[in-house]
Amino acid sequence: MILAPAAAYITAAPASATTTNDIASLALANIGKGAGWCSTVNSSNNSLGGNAFGGSCTYTTVNGSGYGEYWCSDFAKWVWQNASGGTINISGLTAGSGSFYTYGSNNGTLHTSTSYVPRVGDAIVFNYTGGGVADHVGLVAAVNPDGSIQTANGDFGGASGGSEAYWADTSRVEAVNISASERTVGSTPTYIGMTISAYVTPVGLTSSSGFESAFQANNTDLFTYSSSSGPADTGEGMMKGTSPSIAALAGGGHEIAFQANNGDLYVTGPSGLINTQEGMMAGTSPAIAASPNGGYEVAFQANTGNLFTWTPSSVVNTSEGMMKGSSPGIAALAGGGYEVAFQANTGNLFTWSPSSLVNTQDAMMIGTSPSIAASSSGGYQVAFQTNAGDLYTWSPSTNTVTTTQGMKAGTSPAIAALTSGGYEEAFQANSGNLILWGSSGNADTGQGMMAGTSPAITAQPNGGSEEAFEANTGSLIVWGSSGNANTTQGMLSGTSPSIA
Known part of the structure; x- marks a missing residue:
């Protein structure tokens, strides 16, 4: 393409701030990855070169061996923290899935209405029982024209072996599509088998501005x-x-x-x-x-x-x-x-x-x-x-x-x-x-x-x-x-x- 003559304007430079697309790109780049070095199914480094998703391979001694922890929250937190720009506030997020629910409540970004339309970059919290406790958290990676959503889930599909560590070491990051009829708060997506309690939007995104x-x-x-x-x-x-x-x-x-x-x-x-x-x-x-x-x-x-x-x-x-x-x-x-x-x-x-x-x-x-x-x-x-x-x-x-x-x-x-x-x-x-x-x-x-x-x-x-x-x-x-x-x-x- 031929460039037109420049005039006396301030040339717009790309902003170095986190967008919804940054979150989606990073989450999807790690589909198929295990917890990290402790994984028995895929111990390769994550897409940024690290050997774990934050605390996903937190060392626990069981019969002399090191294992991971339930790490769906570790993965979601890691993506928010490391998405290009690094502007998302992750204060208050822990290894507990329910911390995302509390985060949303504290920051005014908790969405529990059945009419809420999920946005790319949102966290999706399942089976919240109160007191900062939930069973799972994933990330919305795409919202499709037919209303369905694609989610990226850390610590998914592990093998039941009677312990947290065994599940965590055999699970992966998995992409799961949720139909438009099952994406609303209160629904239980068939494949996931847990009820959606809330969507949570991260604080510090720049997707709300720009053009x-x-x-x-x-x-x-x-x-x-x-x-x-x-x-x-x-x-x-x-x-x-x-x-x-x-x-x-x-x-x-x-x-x-x-x-x-x-x-x-x-x-x-x-x-x-x-x-x-x-x-x-x-x-x-x-x-x-x-x-x-x-x-x-x-x-x-x-x-x-x-x-x-x-x-x-x-x-x-x-x-x-x-x-x-x-x-x-x-x-x-x-x-x-x-x-x-x-x-x-x-x-x-x-x-x-x-x-x-x-x-x-x-x-x-x-x-x-x-x-x-x-x-x-x-x-x-x-x-x-x-x-x-x-x-x-x-x-x-x-x-x-x-x-x-x-x-x-x-x-x-x-x-x-x-x-x-x-x-x-x-x-x-x-x-x-x-x-x-x-x-x-x-x-x-x-x-x-x-x-x-x-x-x-x-x-x-x-x-x-x-x-x-x-x-x-x-x-x-x-x-x-x-x-x-x-x-x-x-x-x-x-x-x-x-x-x-």
């Missing part, structure tokens, strides 16, 4: 740029002139939807690359949203001109005709389900869900696309360019709101629901600059955008937002409350990035 951007590079490949790890070429070719969409998954990681160079809708993420076999309209781009309850959904204009939605388990032809050259927006609602916004073939802004279709009666600028965001407290809001060229917003509660802000012809706005409340819009003004408008204030950033492109925006935990856009130099720029940077990554001219 990842997806974009079409100037070699037409799908690229990502992460605030924690920098740029990466996925090696997947995109249809020239289209733009990807990215969403942060509830269980950790990101899912990206894009039109591939064969014209089909593709998605890629933690579960791998999927060709949906769904043909897209030339020159259009998909939108993706991830539910806070797990899973994701994609909205796109099919090659028939109709609005379609797709999930790993279903595809829906809404039979609603879209304006040629426009792309939909989609948001995951706090109460469940999704809402889609699109420009109909009449030129009006419509919203669609399986239970309702709304013609807002607002005429859009031909060839532009709306953006939609949902608040965690309920409700949603749509941002769009009207046929008068101004930025407007619409929601079921406020109907149409005029901002009187002129937009550059042929561009589309982006909107995000802020964690501090309200919404923030980002758009290319008719001056060519990136403008922010909404609940956290209105500002001309002074940043010139590439003609014909549109920005992306995502909310940040600090109450602000982070934007991504193609600068008039052709470089991907990130801008906002989590830092400003010229990534020096060249974008294909006329395409727009996504950020989550």
